[in-house]
Amino acid sequence: MPHAQSPHPLLEVTNLHKTYALPRGQKLKAVDGISLTVHRGEVLGLVGESGCGKSTLGRCLLRLLDVSSGQIKFDGQDITHLSDRALRPFRPRMQMVFQDSYASLNPRRRIDDLLADPLRVHPAPDGSTRTAPTIRARLLELMELVSLPATALDRYAHEFSGGQRQRINIARALALSPHLIVADEPVSALDVSVQAQIVNLFSDLQAQLGLTYVFVAHDLAVVRQISTRVAVMYLGAIVELGETDAVLHQPAHPYTFALMQAVPRPQIGAVRPPPLGGDIPSPVSRPAGCRFHTRCPAVQQRCREEEPALRPLTPTRSVACHFPLTT
Amino acid sequence: MTAKPLSVGPWQQAWRALLRNPSALVALAVLAFMVLASLLAPVYAHHIAKVDPFTSNVAGSILVNGQAVDIMQPNDNPLHLGLSPIGPTGHAAYLLGADSQGRDVAARLLYGGRNSLLISASAAVICLVLAAIAGIAAGFFGGLVDSILSRMMDIMWAVPVYLFAISLSIVTVSQGLHIGPFVIEADNLLIPIVIIALVYVPYAARPIRGRVLALRQAEFVTASRCLGVPQWRIVLYDILPNVMTTLVVMGPLLMALALLAESALSFLSIGVQAPAASWGTIIQDGEGLIYTRPMVAIAPGLAIVIVVLALNILGDGLRDALDVRDAARRSS
Numbered sequence: 246m247p248h249a250q251s252p253h254p255l256l257e258v259t260n261l262h263k264t265y266a267l268p269r270g271q272k273l274k275a276v277d278g279i280s281l282t283v284h285r286g287e288v289l290g291l292v293g294e295s296g297c298g299k300s301t302l303g304r305c306l307l308r309l310l311d312v313s314s315g316q317i318k319f320d321g322q323d324i325t326h327l328s329d330r331a332l333r334p335f336r337p338r339m340q341m342v343f344q345d346s347y348a349s350l351n352p353r354r355r356i357d358d359l360l361a362d363p364l365r366v367h368p369a370p371d372g373s374t375r376t377a378p379t380i381r382a383r384l385l386e387l388m389e390l391v392s393l394p395a396t397a398l399d400r401y402a403h404e405f406s407g408g409q410r411q412r413i414n415i416a417r418a419l420a421l422s423p424h425l426i427v428a429d430e431p432v433s434a435l436d437v438s439v440q441a442q443i444v445n446l447f448s449d450l451q452a453q454l455g456l457t458y459v460f461v462a463h464d465l466a467v468v469r470q471i472s473t474r475v476a477v478m479y480l481g482a483i484v485e486l487g488e489t490d491a492v493l494h495q496p497a498h499p500y501t502f503a504l505m506q507a508v509p510r511p512q513i514g515a516v517r518p519p520p521l522g523g524d525i526p527s528p529v530s531r532p533a534g535c536r537f538h539t540r541c542p543a544v545q546q547r548c549r550e551e552e553p554a555l556r557p558l559t560p561t562r563s564v565a566c567h568f569p570l571t572t
Numbered sequence: 573m574t575a576k577p578l579s580v581g582p583w584q585q586a587w588r589a590l591l592r593n594p595s596a597l598v599a600l601a602v603l604a605f606m607v608l609a610s611l612l613a614p615v616y617a618h619h620i621a622k623v624d625p626f627t628s629n630v631a632g633s634i635l636v637n638g639q640a641v642d643i644m645q646p647n648d649n650p651l652h653l654g655l656s657p658i659g660p661t662g663h664a665a666y667l668l669g670a671d672s673q674g675r676d677v678a679a680r681l682l683y684g685g686r687n688s689l690l691i692s693a694s695a696a697v698i699c700l701v702l703a704a705i706a707g708i709a710a711g712f713f714g715g716l717v718d719s720i721l722s723r724m725m726d727i728m729w730a731v732p733v734y735l736f737a738i739s740l741s742i743v744t745v746s747q748g749l750h751i752g753p754f755v756i757e758a759d760n761l762l763i764p765i766v767i768i769a770l771v772y773v774p775y776a777a778r779p780i781r782g783r784v785l786a787l788r789q790a791e792f793v794t795a796s797r798c799l800g801v802p803q804w805r806i807v808l809y810d811i812l813p814n815v816m817t818t819l820v821v822m823g824p825l826l827m828a829l830a831l832l833a834e835s836a837l838s839f840l841s842i843g844v845q846a847p848a849a850s851w852g853t854i855i856q857d858g859e860g861l862i863y864t865r866p867m868v869a870i871a872p873g874l875a876i877v878i879v880v881l882a883l884n885i886l887g888d889g890l891r892d893a894l895d896v897r898d899a900a901r902r903s904s
Contacts, residue, residue, distance in 0.1 A: 307798060329803070336799060348792065351792040355581070362805075401581060
């Protein structure tokens with residue numbers, strides 16, 4: 246189901262900031278000046294340690310959070326400061342799958358009722374209100390898309406396993422045939438065996454429906470499997486961005502390198518390099534200069550003084566480091 | 573998963589859990605009995621006891637074992653002068669004796685139960701509806717709405733409940749209630765119902781507001797927002813069903829408080845107005861007879877204690893039965 250081609254990239258983010266005011270005048274910069282473009286049909290993996298702002302960024306992209314400054318353009322239209330009401334016409338085209346598959350399903354409503362909500366609220370593409378039989382038909386279609394039996398519609402969220410619940414969440418996000426899906430760590434709360442199934446489901450659906458994903462994760466294996474491009478985040482900013490294979494096999498940023506080194510290797514006698522020292526600094530008082538210099542194994546004087554900008558290394562690759570590992 | 577024939581909703585699940593709780597069942601049975609007995613008050617008065625519980629009968633007499641006995645009798649206690657109403661007869665007529673106006677206490681007890689239960693139940697329902705509206709508005713919309721509502725509640729909270737109820741009652745009991753062209757007479761039961769409902773609104777609204785504050789942050793509310801669901805639908809379909817459990821648990825507890833408040837007001841002659849009865853007015857009738865005919869005050873007092881106890885036990889049972897997380901654990 247290819248979407249009508251538009252001259253604009255699907256999602257264009259410019260210098261996005263999300264700052265939380267804390268007591269005593271402090272400011273928490275959860276998202277600190279991010280610019281990126283999401284193209285139609287790609288899967289952009291968003292990785293980083295917990296607390297790096299990747300989920301906040303994901304929620305800002307769909308305007309579930311107000312942004313502090315910067316600009317978000319969806320399909321060429323500025324949605325940066327639209328109200329919930331004004332965003333409503335955009336909702337059928339952009340959806341989210343949440344991390345906590347239980348908390349994101351209302352425990353007091355039956356699944357068919359839950360999934361019908363978006364179909365009742367939004368008019369059909371021809372502008373008419375959907376009738377009960379068309380809604381029911383769509384729900385059955387959705388169940389088939391996510392490989393759940395039709396009987397699942399008559400049940401409540403607590404009767405399902407985590408994986409099944411995540412399928413229901415995916416079905417709900419797909420109900421209105423969106424173009425963009427932001428998946429906020431959709432598999433991190435699941436058992437490893439189930440994780441693979443859900444990631445495969447995401448891949449299949451993408452191929453089948455021509456979807457575009459922003460896939461937030463902290464597990465590099467998951468990102469490697471599904472992403473075409475990957476953005477590595479550290480302390481609210483993107484430090485490296487490029488094709489998945491290139492970034493993961495030849496990291497240019499020392500942080501990406503450290504993340505790759507930390508991946509467990511199924512190899513007898515494999516020697517694990519020493520892990521990164523120290524903790525991720527507080528986003529309330531982030532270090533001057535390069536945001537990674539406090540933990541960087543290759544830190545130099547310039548890193549402590551001057552903040553490196555995200556600059557292109559090759560036409561498809563950017564890195565925010567004064568001394569990238571590859572050139 | 574396909575083996576299970578039918579899916580059980582959270583309400584059904586709670587109902588089944590309640591039926592497995594013996595103390596809640598007993599409480600439910602006691603309440604059902606009290607309601608039924610009160611509803612049958614006219615049957616008892618007209619067909620069993622054959623008395624008129626609403627008119628003074630100081631000169632009358634009844635047949636006991638074939639002998640006519642005066643309802644007002646010379647006092648058997650030498651310390652008290654004058655006449656004293658007949659005590660418990662052990663017969664259908666005047667089973668619990670007469671009050672100082674010669675009326676059948678047992679029949680009045682049943683009629684009084686009607687008023688007491690009707691007032692307390694209606695007050696609880698009205699209070700919950702108002703508290704739900706205020707609590708949800710304050711919790712969901714926050715900001716200025718929350719500030720205004722919360723400060724109003726704080727002011728009401730600062731006044732002791734009974735003092736507040738008594739002040740309102742004293743005003744209305746003398747002249748009724750005039751709302752524009754509508755006049756509610758002073759003896760209308762609506763007056764105590766509305767007053768009792770109003771004074772307990774802050775107590776019910778505060779926990780609801782807290783619950784809504786938490787629910788507003790719930791992921792499924794964010795999910796609904798993400799789906800473009802309008803706010804009113806979120807309130808109606810996401811917030812309200814989840815607040816409903818809180819309301820249901822508060823219901824019986826609030827009714828118990830309302831029953832006590834009603835009795836207090838009626839005892840002070842500013843609730844249910846004579847000749848109508850309520851358990852509070854009967855206690856007041858019995859106050860003067862407490863040394864000679866203690867049953868007149870004890871019977872309605874006991875009725876109040878039993879109903880309040882049953883309501884509290886039922887409330888506890890409901891709270892246990894409606895714990896959603898518990899329900900999820902049971903089923904998995």
